[in-house]
Amino acid sequence: MRRIFFAAGAAIALAVGPAAAQNPVKIGFISTFSGPTAVIGNDMRNSFELALDHIGRKMGGRPVQVIYEDDQQKPEVGKQKTEKLVQSDKVDFVVGYIWSNVLLASLKPVLDSQTFLISANAGPSQIAGALCSPFFFSTSWQNDQTPQAIGRYMNTKGVKTVYLLGPNYAAGKDMLAGVASTYKGKVIGQDLTKWPDQLDFSAELTKVRNAKPEALFVFYPGAAGVQFLNQYHQAGLKGTVPLYTAFTIDSLSLPRQKDLALGIPGAQHWVNDLPNDANKKYVADFRAKHKAYPSFYGAQSYDAVGLINSAVVAVNGDLSKKDAMRAEMRKANYASVRGPYKYGNNHFPIQNFYLQDVVKDAEGNLTLKTIATIVENSQDEHASKCPMRW
């Protein structure tokens, strides 16, 4: 399915703009818009559109055209759609990618064509290390970073033994490795489950209970987080094995996890209540428009517009000046909703990670709240394996 959204202001821009500025900046956006995780893709699109509204749907005087494509959460489909965006639509930027395995499959056609790729979510270790590229930027995080923060938090809580659970794909492996790299206690067991079709965790939860760890760490993004939490409670583990999470409880899964999520800590580089002006504007406008809290997926997509815009403005809309655009993006010179951050040599953010908790807001809705800063200016560990220096 292919959806083309011409920027609302495109017609006006065409009528009044100078001749050279009439070609739109073309952005291809790949995410999941069908199946159980379509909620994530929709949230990303809503935030991306909101960010375009906030900059008047123009970059460097040129209108913006976005082509949305559905990867169906499948690497082979994502690769196909990416090739189509690069080869037949000839987009100037490719943005999006929820899933690390989809991003890894789609990477080559984009980078080979020297098109800028902005990952608005997935951060596989491979791209942070040996596969790093001058045409790749992340507005999210490297997969290991968030679980590393949780590992640090478990140290401060004095957790001596932990069991790790996650899905058997690129990001799942990164996440479990991430926790293990900062956690000082003992990992007494870990399981990777079939992804994305295994949703029954009975066998794994039984193993957890029998291993008697002091804590359980899980990474189950999207709808799987709802299903996991459900089963964690049904297995009666709530009272005996405290849960620590990464990307399992977010504002998209929370309306369905409800009270089951109360009191379960998670780490995040962005929480909806971060007190900077860009974030306040983003969250307030998003809530006014969509009657819901934006998710971190949305925040990263919102930032992707800021990053691209900074590059297009720096070259006055002349997108052939790729070196100048790259130099500008490396400065992260835009108002990110997470607050200011820097880029590492591998184009992944060096940023803070916060402890988030689930609370009720003034209207009684469940939402996420920043409790503390777990780590400041954290850089991923794969940066040293990236040969790129600047």
Place this chain on the structure above:
Amino acid sequence: MPRTRVRPLAGPSTGSGGASSNPQRYGSTKRCLGLLGHPDARVTTVGGTMLLFVEQCLNGLQFGLLLFLLAAGLTLVFGIMDLVNLAHGSLYMVGAYFAATFTALTGSFIGGVLLALVATCLVGMAVEVIAMRRLYGRDHLDHVLGTFGLILFFNEAVRLIWGPAGMNLTLPSWLNTSIEILPGVPYSSYRFSIIVVALAVALFLYMLVMRTRIGMLIRAGASNREMVSALGVNIKLLYTLVFGLGAALAGLAGLMQAAILTAQIGMGENILILAFVVIIIGGIGSIRGAFVASILVGLIDTVGRAFLPDIFKLVLSQAAASTAGPAVSSMLIYLLMTIVLVVRPEGLFPVSNK
């Protein structure tokens, strides 16, 4: 009761597992068993491992019986009407959404479930009358095309009615706890209730098919359709009833699964593949075969998933084992199917006179 032995390998010698006792000598087989329970070889007991094994078997049994509910309807329809119904998984999904809606509306879990069963049965009968009747006597490829179209229809219909986000089926508190099945083996009371309900349904199906007039007609229809209709039996009505029964069984499986996995669009498609594996292993048209095969598949899937990664850790590195474990364990049931197809191409319990 399993024997209990503490086997200190490394680290502090604190007893773990439900039934620990004095340290004793152990042989190499027990060493393997111990490692199954505790891959890092911390401290373990053979008894604890046995209890873990029992619990994993219960998990497998529960999953298998759930598969049986789905496979029973599929095998009835396939065996009796000679109809390949890919949309069986859609009825499973519809049952889950109905249950989530009706329990929320009525405020009663049991009431919502019963309403959902009736509603799914009605949807099934409507599908039979409107769509399936046109497919009887045609080629299997036509069945596949037609019922695949129904999958798309149902997925889109559910998206329009209930939205894309999925729904939760909330359990009442008396089902949302855990009970101690054996000393030291706590088990989710809801999963246990799935086992009980599915066994009751299996018994009901057995009585229905073997002891009632309708069952006799179903068996007769499976053996020789023309003869049954020549004897003046209203075969159209019989087909509608069988299809409705199959739909209700699929709906029951779907709604029971929904309390664990939540109701999602497309939830029936993955499990339908397993249901087909079950009826191929069991023998197409045989309810007894579906019963045995689904328990086999459930046990192999769950027990394999639970123990294979740990077995691999004996010979592979931790990282390789935890990646290869789930991959190989998901192949096991297909291996079983291949072996059955080679040894007994008609399935374990072939229906004669086909």
